[in-house]
Amino acid sequence: MAFAWPIILPGTSNPALAAGFFLLRTAKYYRAMRAFLSEVDTVRVKKMQ
Numbered sequence: 001m002a003f004a005w006p007i008i009l010p011g012t013s014n015p016a017l018a019a020g021f022f023l024l025r026t027a028k029y030y031r032a033m034r035a036f037l038s039e040v041d042t043v044r045v046k047k048m049q
């Protein structure tokens with residue numbers, strides 16, 4: 001996994017910093033996806049009723 005950090009964040013010479021940014025971005029995308037999926041579930045439940 002360590003070899004992928006220059007690809008993820010070009011211009012960042014610190015792998016730990018790059019990993020931190022990557023984790024932060026992943027967490028943000030994960031939260032957005034969870035919110036979207038719960039929204040879809042809510043719509044699906046409303047249509048069933």
